[in-house]
Amino acid sequence: MAENHPLIEARQQEVIADFAVFDDWMDKYEHLIELGKDIPTIDEARKTDSHLIKGCQSRVWLAADSAADGNVHFTADSDAIITKGLVGLMVQVLSDAPARAIAEADLHFLDAIGLHQHLSPTRSNGLASMVQQMRLYAAALAARQA
Amino acid sequence: MAENHPLIEARQQEVIADFAVFDDWMDKYEHLIELGKDIPTIDEARKTDSHLIKGCQSRVWLAADSAADGNVHFTADSDAIITKGLVGLMVQVLSDAPARAIAEADLHFLDAIGLHQHLSPTRSNGLASMVQQMRLYAAALAARQA
Amino acid sequence: MANSSLPDRIRRDFPILEREVHGKPLVYLDNAASAQKPLAVIEGQREYLSNYHANIHRGAHQLAQLATEAFEGGRRKVAEHIGAPNAAEVIFTAGSTDAVNLVAQSWGRANLSQGDVVLVTRMEHHANIVPWQMICEAVGAKVEPVNVHEDGTLDLGDFHAALERFSPKMVAFVHASNTLGTINPVADLCRAASDAGALTLVDGSQALPHLTIDVKAIGCDFYVATAHKAYGPTGIGFLWGRRAILEAMPPWRGGGEMIQSVSFDGTTYNTLPHKFEAGTPHISGGIAFGLAIDWMRGVGVETIAAHERSLVAYAHNALETLKGVRIIGTAPEKVGVVSLVVDGIHPYDLGTLMDGQGVAVRTGHHCTEPLMHHLGLESGTLRMSFAAYTTPREIDVAAAALARALAMLR
Amino acid sequence: MANSSLPDRIRRDFPILEREVHGKPLVYLDNAASAQKPLAVIEGQREYLSNYHANIHRGAHQLAQLATEAFEGGRRKVAEHIGAPNAAEVIFTAGSTDAVNLVAQSWGRANLSQGDVVLVTRMEHHANIVPWQMICEAVGAKVEPVNVHEDGTLDLGDFHAALERFSPKMVAFVHASNTLGTINPVADLCRAASDAGALTLVDGSQALPHLTIDVKAIGCDFYVATAHKAYGPTGIGFLWGRRAILEAMPPWRGGGEMIQSVSFDGTTYNTLPHKFEAGTPHISGGIAFGLAIDWMRGVGVETIAAHERSLVAYAHNALETLKGVRIIGTAPEKVGVVSLVVDGIHPYDLGTLMDGQGVAVRTGHHCTEPLMHHLGLESGTLRMSFAAYTTPREIDVAAAALARALAMLR
Numbered sequence A, B: 001m002a003e004n005h006p007l008i009e010a011r012q013q014e015v016i017a018d019f020a021v022f023d024d025w026m027d028k029y030e031h032l033i034e035l036g037k038d039i040p041t042i043d044e045a046r047k048t049d050s051h052l053i054k055g056c057q058s059r060v061w062l063a064a065d066s067a068a069d070g071n072v073h074f075t076a077d078s079d080a081i082i083t084k085g086l087v088g089l090m091v092q093v094l095s096d097a098p099a100r101a102i103a104e105a106d107l108h109f110l111d112a113i114g115l116h117q118h119l120s121p122t123r124s125n126g127l128a129s130m131v132q133q134m135r136l137y138a139a140a141l142a143a144r145q146a
Numbered sequence C, D: 001m002a003n004s005s006l007p008d009r010i011r012r013d014f015p016i017l018e019r020e021v022h023g024k025p026l027v028y029l030d031n032a033a034s035a036q037k038p039l040a041v042i043e044g045q046r047e048y049l050s051n052y053h054a055n056i057h058r059g060a061h062q063l064a065q066l067a068t069e070a071f072e073g074g075r076r077k078v079a080e081h082i083g084a085p086n087a088a089e090v091i092f093t094a095g096s097t098d099a100v101n102l103v104a105q106s107w108g109r110a111n112l113s114q115g116d117v118v119l120v121t122r123m124e125h126h127a128n129i130v131p132w133q134m135i136c137e138a139v140g141a142k143v144e145p146v147n148v149h150e151d152g153t154l155d156l157g158d159f160h161a162a163l164e165r166f167s168p169k170m171v172a173f174v175h176a177s178n179t180l181g182t183i184n185p186v187a188d189l190c191r192a193a194s195d196a197g198a199l200t201l202v203d204g205s206q207a208l209p210h211l212t213i214d215v216k217a218i219g220c221d222f223y224v225a226t227a228h229k230a231y232g233p234t235g236i237g238f239l240w241g242r243r244a245i246l247e248a249m250p251p252w253r254g255g256g257e258m259i260q261s262v263s264f265d266g267t268t269y270n271t272l273p274h275k276f277e278a279g280t281p282h283i284s285g286g287i288a289f290g291l292a293i294d295w296m297r298g299v300g301v302e303t304i305a306a307h308e309r310s311l312v313a314y315a316h317n318a319l320e321t322l323k324g325v326r327i328i329g330t331a332p333e334k335v336g337v338v339s340l341v342v343d344g345i346h347p348y349d350l351g352t353l354m355d356g357q358g359v360a361v362r363t364g365h366h367c368t369e370p371l372m373h374h375l376g377l378e379s380g381t382l383r384m385s386f387a388a389y390t391t392p393r394e395i396d397v398a399a400a401a402l403a404r405a406l407a408m409l410r
């Protein structure tokens, strides 16, 4: 994967710094839950089946909009708060960035903060499917822009 | 199982004594092969499908006749010589004995001479099926005689 | 509490129980999904692979003979354990799911037709629903469900009414529910179904690890279960069926072992159980399944059952005191399964936070979506499930972990 | 001889090779029936059961996560090893037999109808005949066989003529014959079959242990194999299929894992590979299958292939000198399989007497009855089959044991 867009890299560093203060598993999750409570979420009106990510235990909704500046704007939500925290982190790192940068992002921050397992496609929280959707949307947009 | 009929028990002891001189596996099989060559076999004319024991690698034919004295007379054959030796031993022990004695025989001699594994129903030489057939035939006859 | 000495005696048989997760001692309460394996099973499988592995049946050499005897010995142990009149009636399958599919595809395709009904219950595992839906769709038949009461017991009124209304050809139900723990009155259900002219299939997946099983006393026509939930290996289970019914059924899978003779002019099939076991079987699985049964019998199935009954009572007490916890499934007769929900909190969050404290539970619909839907629990439940080695102390740890998770989430 | 250092390097990986039978050192030449397992496989399976067993997928806890990753890692290893474009195209099955049945029942029931032809060869294993016979009988289609030459090679003229004559919907054949050793020109056969508008299924059961496999280069539509012949565990194998074809196929077995959502109003199915994997999979099997592939790749498949080629040449030489021995299958390209007959002597007698000398061979029709019939060998053959650990010295012992058996039987 190519080097990250500086914007996306900077945001990942920010998240990593944020989590650096927690070495206990439970503290990290406590923080994640707080994030989940704070994060701006998708419009209730858009929580429809067409924005639902299928096949996961906790439901995840994702909406993508392309802004006038060519960036992609994401909003998301989940009915499980931990998933919502994770989903929020993803939005925080990827939203409002150039389409190509999103499509090609190397999301190393989950590894660095010790939450990598949640991105496993075998995990049933839907995060992996959501990231895939984000990339697909961005890639399609980047292709149109090119 | 009830105690063996004296005739059947005596024949088993005879076979056991016969084999007692061999302690080497190969010598025992050498003897079995010799037996296989000598043993009086079923009439060629009776080697038909209706006398064939199904489902085994070496083919085994068995014919049973009831004699006037109420005894059962068996003849048998196989296209594999070791199987033929085993089949011959069975005939030697069980043929020309009273039906009930055959049906209820405790065939301990195979164990004693170290050839027990050939009687395993999982063995594909057909011996187990043959013994079962012999018993079934004798049991049916015994039932008619009773 | 009663029988609390059982885990002391047997925990050392289970090496995995010594491990930690996330730096905490493992508390494994996901036994209804899959049980852990005693050393007898682990080492038996290893011994087989190290010392007498060979392909079985039709082999003239010594290893093939040893392997065949051990594998067929496994079959005999299963047969004896469930009171089967004859070992040839025990068909090894890849698990419960495979076994239900065998019946649905072989018996079903030959016997179901347009307008026929297969009756199941709303507490069935997907394994006892989807195979019936698939064959019913293929032949124009229909799957009808019997209702379940709020407390997790079967609605017997609805069951009898459905027998009357649908005259089903087949009635299929769990012996014990994997989500609710409910033990069904299987002998009564079988009698009523038979009286109504139906065949019966009992899904014993959750009964084999916990209860004494006697297919003759139950009076069913088919009984299925899976080894991995009963201290045995993965990849193997069984179908038991009444001999005459199995004899009349066409084979399902074709290949080696299940044939008597093959030619391009016509192929003839082998006798039971081989007719239904095409290809090289899961040899080490069959052997290790037998060892798992030996292990259970050595401990005593009744001892295990009594221990688990007391664990369920203990867990109900410990969990009910937590604010907001609602136990799902309070039938008087239960196996070692306790499902719960907390209103306004997603089970996945609870499960994740308990995992962080070393406690393994399962969350979600437990492959019983129609039941969850019926009970209005669209996010599923959090399920703790017990085994012979589970201790009251572990339930305390789980309850404390749940309490901490709740505190974090509120 | 070439590569004779290979067994020296690896025999210590196989504990069973140290054992005796009937007081003689074991000489295991029944590898085509099932190969022995290296320590990496035996210990890996044990490690799994002792340390991280849990039911997989949908689990939120750590053990479920570890088990899922290891199992899916096994799938990825299989995919990479056979050059599959995508791991989701690899469906775990109970073995080759189960895999062929999956295609015959799912693809076949949806695509075959009255008058259609499935083309196979006369050298097929029953696993690649009977499933086709069963589905053809159900839908009114027909199985037609392609001839085999006396030397054990496929009759290519007949193959092309049959494509022309029958316009088959499906052409299914072995990559390598388990009875003759013959390696078929699979890429050529697939190209011709595709050009004739047929789909192709290659039975790679005897190729996986011996040859480098690349499904893209072969150009087939389906490829199946079984783990236990390739140093892996029992109870597991795989079906690889082209994604678009697999996507279009209906599911075969129903149950957990293979669904997206279940209700009595209608059930929807999961994506690949799960759509075809109903129920709890053989988790330890999938993991250990991956370890077997690691082991083979560590040794080097080409190294194993070269070693076995030289063993075949060596064995042909050693056996041909024995009076009356006729080798069945002398194709120029063979895997490590040597079948033979001695006129007037039953293979079962030879096999039994070799067993008495510690040498494990297989006798009979090797689940290829139509081939035996075609070649006029109604009692079958005696087959010696080799693996990476087989030594020339073992072939000498086997030849001497055969000579002694012949002397006793004449």
Ligand SMILES: Cc1ncc(COP(=O)(O)O)c(C=O)c1O
Residues within 6 Å of the ligand: C256, C279, C280, C281, D032, D033, D094, D095, D096, D097, D098, D125, D127, D128, D174, D176, D177, D178, D203, D205, D206, D226, D228, D237, D367
């Ligand atoms: C060529 C061939 N195909 C298919 C099979 C069937 O494999 P399994 O019995 O593992 O399903 C075998 C082995 O028995 C084989 O040698």
Ligand SMILES: Cc1ncc(COP(=O)(O)O)c(C=O)c1O
Residues within 6 Å of the ligand: C032, C033, C094, C095, C096, C097, C098, C125, C127, C128, C174, C176, C177, C178, C203, C205, C206, C226, C228, C237, C367, D256, D278, D279, D280, D281
């Ligand atoms: C009640 C019930 N039936 C069927 C099954 C299916 O068993 P398996 O997945 O081993 O085939 C399970 C377990 O998942 C179960 O709990």
